[in-house]
Amino acid sequence: MDILANVLVGLVAALHLYILVMEMFLWQKPAGMSFHGFDAELARRTASMAANQGLYNGFLAAGLVWGLVAGDPTGFAAQVFFLSCVIVAGVYGAVTANRRILVAQALPGAVALAAVLLAR
Known part of the structure; x- marks a missing residue:
């Protein structure tokens, strides 16, 4: 599960x-x-x-990469924090600009966050 979580965090970072x-x-x-x-x-x-x-978006990506390379507990905390920021930004963007952002940004962030939390 840890490998899957890291791959998903990396994909969210690449998206950003x-x-x-x-x-x-x-x-x-x-x-x-x-x-x-x-x-x-x-x-x-x-x-x-x-x-x-x-x-x-670059700052979000940098934070996620930091979370991947930093040792725990810092890496875990960084991943949770920056994935939460991704989700909030995606929900806000969907409400204020374009609903597609919910699927394109918030959903991948939520899936990655779930994987990170389950891997813990």
């Missing part, structure tokens, strides 16, 4: 690194605009906001 890249570096490029369904003008007007969001 992907979001970082999309929001910080590809937002105004075709891949970023199609990812969010924005036209060039909207992408231009929201680029600084997206970069800020991307940075926060």
